[in-house]
Amino acid sequence: MLDCGLDMTSTLNFLPLPLVQSPRLSKLPGWVLKDGSTFLDKELKECSGHVFVDSVPEFCLPETELLDLSTVDVILISNYHCMMALPYITEYTGFTGTVYATEPTVQIGRLLMEELVNSIERVPKAQSASMWKNKEVQRLLPAPLKDAVEVSMWRKCYTMPEVNSALSKIQLVGYSQKIELFGAVQVTPLSSGYALGSSNWIIQSHYEKVSYVSGSSLLTTHPQPMDQASLKNSDVLILTGLTQIPTANPDGMVGEFCSNLAMTVRNGGNVLVPCYPSGVIYDLLECLYQYIDSAGLSNVPFYFISPVANSSLEFSQIFAEWLCHNKQTKVYLPEPPFPHAELIQTNKLKHYPSIHGDFSNDFKQPCVVFTGHPSLRFGDVVHFMELWGKSSLNTVIFTEPDFSYLDALAPYQPLAMKCVYCPIDTRLNFIQVSKLLKEVQPLHVVCPEQYTQPPPTQSHRTDLMIDCQPPAMSYRRAEVLTLPYKRRYEKIEIMPDLADSLVPLEIKPGISLATVSAVLHTKDNKHVLQLPPKPPQPPASKKRKRVSDDVPECKSLKPLLSGSIPVDQFVQTLEKHGFSDVKVEDTAKGHIVLLQEAETLIQLEEDSTHIICDNDEPLRVKLRDLVLKFLQKF
């Protein structure tokens, strides 16, 4: 299984979970059907024309109908965003396999999960809505609830014990490490340049190579650069995780982010940045480190609030080997690779596990707050939205591309604060993909259907799709694809003593042949040719043989045959031997020789010859010998 991401957009259909009871949210009117029925008014609330489920947010799990996840042997994880569904799989499906991921992926993935669990568990909700999920009821609901898919499969958030159990099934790997899977294939993670420890995977046998390219980036940000060279010579390249906002150039967006931040703060407003606790935030802090002095913002406090804020900032500094070259060299100076260490030291950046406690004592305005969750449905961000939403001096700046900012803001409407959308997605865009494919030249590209056509809202942007030769094979949800390659060869090892016994014959310069008589031993998808067992020795004693000594009975070796049978000559031979009524028929694969009187049939094909005669063993043997005359024996 390649990755197991969690679709969190389902949470957008739910009301936010405020830390303290919000009078505004609790006063929202219940939703009433057109016919006046009010049976759903406890479950569904209406806010500025949108309907939300008033319950603990639920998540949409990976496809479970299509295959039995307990039969999955291995899960390969590309980056920490792509493992958020792991506890649902390892804990609920009977999964007994192994998960492979790099160390930073696991550590930061744990932080993301911990933040998620913490944000939801700390505000328990007594009420749980399920009536709306009834198919008959769902049909009556307004969009987007009406169109939500597989709502019955939506699940509440997992718990920390489940997270711990899931993470314990992960086996850590390093870049370029070769991992044997059951002898059948070898998998290798490669740096993908997108996030700390993010990987692309190569899955290869001796003769075939499949590359799985997930979230990758060619930009110079903090992680180790993408390893492109190792992707060359792939038979199939599975491409996914491209940028979600192909029209937004990350550099331009960072500029936009800084300008809007500065303008808001200068006017006395506060800036709220809903974000994940790891990833782009490191780059944003680095950018702000360089920018705040030039923009005269040195005295403005920056707050990073997350239950895992401290761990995230500290972890980033210790994963030196997973960082880009510049940052790696800093470690040897020795300096912290990320400048946020200096921001913390100079008190410009302060981090808190939550808004309780120290934060409320230190809190000064105007300020900039980085906090989660980007969906605006849970986490401390909900509190700040309620607090600052009423003033037009404040600004919320969306930097994470995973959620539609308009949908995220819907339950907060009407909103006076300014909203700025600066999605910073450093993953590959279509120009970079096109260069990458030219560089690595895979024989076939397989990708989601969405990448093979322009975005629906910009149908004229034919530059925003994958353009490669041969055209990419696309897939859609729940579609089963046959990858366009055949496994034709297997590597077989010859044991040294067997190899020693071979007598090669040079049949033409440079090519020698030898007949091999051996036993093919296959175990764990490894094939070995061993010397055939010696004929059984007469028992040395009358002692009863032990079972374990029992060697397989060795039949007398049949000669190996080669060559082809010329039909005309064969017919002549048959006639010489008294078969007068020989008739030859041509078939698609060869010929059929009919001996009408004897009611016998000889099928001559390229790779097989069959003699079909009923209960006449002497005839069969006679015919067999005639056939054998035309073939060489080894």
Add this chain to the structure above:
Amino acid sequence: MVHHQPALLFLCSSGGMDVIFTLQGDPSLFVASAASQLLVHMLTFSLESETSKALSTKDYDWPACAQMIVRHIQESLQSSSASHMEQSLKLLSSLFGSCFGSCYAAWTEVLWLDIAKQIESFLLEEAVPAQPLLASLLLNVARSPVFCGTEGSFWALVTSALEHLTPVQAGPLAVGLLKLCKCPQDVRIQALTVLLQPMDCILRAASQPLECAGLLDESVSDPGTVESLLSSKTTCAGLLCQTLAHLEKLLSLKHLRVDLPCVSLLRSLMTILQFCNGFLSPTSPLGSTISRNLINCCRVQKSALDVLAALSEEKDCDTLIGSLFDVLLAYLQSPNTSPTVLKKTFQATSKWLVHVQELSCSNSQWQQTEKILEDVFVVLQKRLCSPCWEVRDSSLEFLTAMVKCLRGQKEFRQCLLSSEVLRLTENLLEDPESYVRASAVTAVGHLALITCFAPESPLTGNQYNKENIVAKLQEILSTDSEGFPRRAVISIFTKWLREGCTGQLEDTEQFVSRVIQTVERDLDWEVRLGGLELVEVFCSQTICQLSQCPYAPVSSAVTSSTPQKELLQVFCRAKLFGFLFGSLCDCDKPVGQRACDVLVGLRGHFYPVSTLENPQEVEDSPAGRGIAWLQRTLRQGSLAQNFPRDGGGGVDFQNPESMMLALGAIDLLELHDELNKSSDHVEESPQSLLQDILATVGTIEDNEVDCY
């Protein structure tokens, strides 16, 4: 050598010509070009030195040397070797472009008639060979006075070339023709059509099939060629950039003898810009292909914005102004606009804003202008906060450009003062990037003309008062570690002085004095030079005021009956002379020269012009001895160390009598000559440049030859 007839004969008779012919194909372009130039000289000289004349195109006799060259040309043109043919075309092009084409009209015609058929046959071939050379040859021939008449086969050939050459090659020919005064009008129109073809294609590709509102009624060459060039990713940007560069050149011409269809051109430019940012969704397949080729193409964006800026001076585009500003604002607002494209957008926007202002003055459509200005200021505020210094810098330049052109307009001032721009600009005086600080100084300097120097200054309060701004800029002048901001300050001070913003004479005197004392210690020679410019302006203004110049307002403060004396006193109080005489010994030549110029000017005011060439003798008095010391010191020029400006050496630079004496006694003209002769007249010579090149790349045999 080839200026000597015997040498020419020697070369012709010794087989030297063949060597030169062969060298035309030398792998070194320098050698090949030199060989070609040599042949041009030889041919021209042989015509000059021999008596043979082309009496008519039928009765002529080339001199021997010329004959060899002409025969070689003809043979090469007919040769099957492409390289020979190209060499020949190059030679012909140089020949017609040289004085041969302009001075030897009859021979030019003879030679042209000899080769015209061959050139024509080249044009008719399916794949026209050596296209750029043919275009350049035809252009050089067209420039020759021989083909003044509008009749004749030559212009037919030019027309044929416009039809048969590819649009990329025909472009330079078309621009050249449009610049010619004597080109027949129909050829001119053809040439313009060739240039406009890609723009026409863009318009057609972007419009609905039924509309087909192109730019041209008919095309010169096959429109399919342009379409296929624009459809290809590799040629699309190149063709458009070339076309746009040509159009910009045409728009910069004072007298273009054809009418440009400005409205359609503007529409086409807007289409290109919208293709480039992906804002236009074309319905035709050609449009989709072009759109795909152009998306995010900075080269094309920059070229199109250049033409757009140039087009602002043309009339008749008024109906499109609304949509034009939509396009410009989309560029200004988009985070994806690259800093260089943004700079060009700012430049085009400022030009069009001026046009819009003029327009609204005439038709009173203030609402549209105000809306545009409001939008522009919103985006400008954001851009001034950009983390990219290039963006901050070009935003400030844009602001300065707007203030320069629009500060007289009420609507502009209102928008400006109600925005955050003033505060943001002032913040940028402390930007970490020196270029930005310099631009901020310039912008603040210009803004001050609206905020605090204007008679009815709309702003009150501490922040924007004159003293604060002057003090802030003074501080930058004395403390900024980089030269650019300091240079900007001194040039703003000079501007303020010119515009009379520095107040009454007493205030100005003190202001200039303070500036001089800061500037004279500056390590940057351009700042010191700027200081001298300030002094020059101050001198001329003071002279004007105190001498009761007929154009100057009479200052009530001036009551002295002896204006000369009063003048000297003002200059001495302002400590001008120490700075001026000290600058004569400046180690940077331009500073010394400028100081000398100013002193010569002052002397001309205080002494009759006739005395300039005969300096006064210095008396043996304490003052005289001081002047003698000054003369000696000045003779040492920049070698004089630690020039004492505070009276050391016995000269009191603040004593009017001493300074009067010094002006009369020091031979400023001699000093001027000396300064003109100083070291860098050698350094600026071409030879010195070559030496520098060789020193940089290291001398090896090959490049020495090429450099030679």
